[in-house]
Amino acid sequence: MIANLSKVNNNWVYQSNKLIEASHSFSVLEQKLIRVLASMIKKDDIELKEYQFKATDLSEILGIHQKNIYKELDTVTDKLMARVVKRKNDTDKKFKKFHLIKIAEFENGILTLKIDEEVKEFYLELKQYTKYQLKNILRFKNSYSFRVYELLKQYEKIRFRELSIKDLRTILDIEENQYPKYANLKQKVINVAMKEINLNTDIFFDFKEIKVNRKVTSIKFAIKSKTVTKGNDEIAATEESLQENNDIKIVKEIIKENILDHEAKKIFKIANGDITKIKEKYKIVSQLNNVDNIVGAVLSALKEDWTSTQGNSRHGSFNDYEQRSYDFDKLEKKLLGWDKND
Known part of the structure; x- marks a missing residue:
């Protein structure tokens, strides 16, 4: 038939x-x-x-x-x-x-x-x-978009998925000599897939690079379902979305490191929209030694209202205390609500 x-x-x-x-x-x-x-x-x-x-x-x-x-x-x-x-x-x-x-x-x-x-x-x-x-x-025009979409769709209800660069290469059947540098892999595979998936499918995604000794070793994807609203709800949702996008853009212009949209949104929220405060805390964090998780540090600086005197000395007592007592990965997860999903 x-x-x-x-x-x-x-x-x-x-x-x-x-x-x-x-x-x-x-x-x-x-x-x-x-x-x-x-x-x-x-x-x-x-x-x-x-x-x-x-x-x-x-x-x-x-x-x-x-x-x-x-x-x-x-x-x-x-x-x-x-x-x-x-x-x-x-x-x-x-x-x-x-x-x-x-x-x-x-x-x-x-x-x-x-x-x-x-x-x-x-x-x-x-x-x-x-x-x-x-x-x-x-509507996909890139072969990797199919696979990335399915990998993320699989975890849609969980809302997050972390994949090592090695596992991602294996699943997508990308040899080591193809896009040997992470920057190439990001540009040719991840960014292209994100553009196509976010435009054409029923989910959005963003991603965060996980580093070990400054080398990107894995990717944490943040997955969001697209919802359909109608009438006044749709108008209100659109206006709210536009405002959120503007807030996110402002934070990303201040913080030069690669951060996710929802991380920028959380930073803006904890700062109560105070742009000067975000700039001040980011400047303090930038002066610290060996902080791999910038988002966790900025969130902590905002939450605990760090002062410039605490962060001015790169070898001062605060810098040493911070290195001993702060696990910025755990702090970030807690402040973003990720600890509930782990």
Whole structure:
């Protein structure tokens, strides 16, 4: 039976979290096609089926010109059938590799696809899974956006997800010699994904870099669901959002380090909107030695009303006392409310 794709945007994609966290790298077109196929599977299905699609329908959904559809589908199905999905555990020296597609056939303008039985655990009788509507990913133009979206969607209810740079590279199948510097990885992968996800999907995200000895070793993502409001509520929410954005912008202009929007918002709130006070406390914190967590320190300075005399000497008693007694990571978590999620 030929699939009706007239309302495919509203289809739900159900995937095992094991698949979401597996290592693989597909092109944009491959990822769209495999997810269109996955969206045909119903949550209560007990077996995998063959699905048939009109090439003209796929042309519109996948953004392929109709005169090129045969050639493009021939190429993309070749690649899909050759791709490998890897589940690895380097600690225990284990790995398992899969192909996702078992059958790809094109005849009389109809493409027939079937997912391989070996990966049915990723799509059928799911216990730990993530779901989203197909429309969220169909506008992506960058291949990494698909994977980052699913990784964050998986943790949407938790609102935060921390991934080491090593794990992120493994999941996204990015070799060490590809974007070898973190700055390149951030620019080409994380920032591009953030722009596409925040613009096109049902979630927003921001991120914070976690450093060890000044080297970025992991990323903490802050995830927020988009909500729909109506009428006066929508107007009020928009006005509030605009004001919040302005407050955040002001704080980020003062604090030069990379901070998250919600951190800037908290700093503004604790300072009661006093810009002079924020500048003063940031200046004090900037004079301290070896403070990796600037946000935690600024929040503490505001909360406890540190004075300039306490922070002026880089080798004074306060500086020494601060290093012994303050865990700025814990203080930040407490002040931001993160300790409730840990």
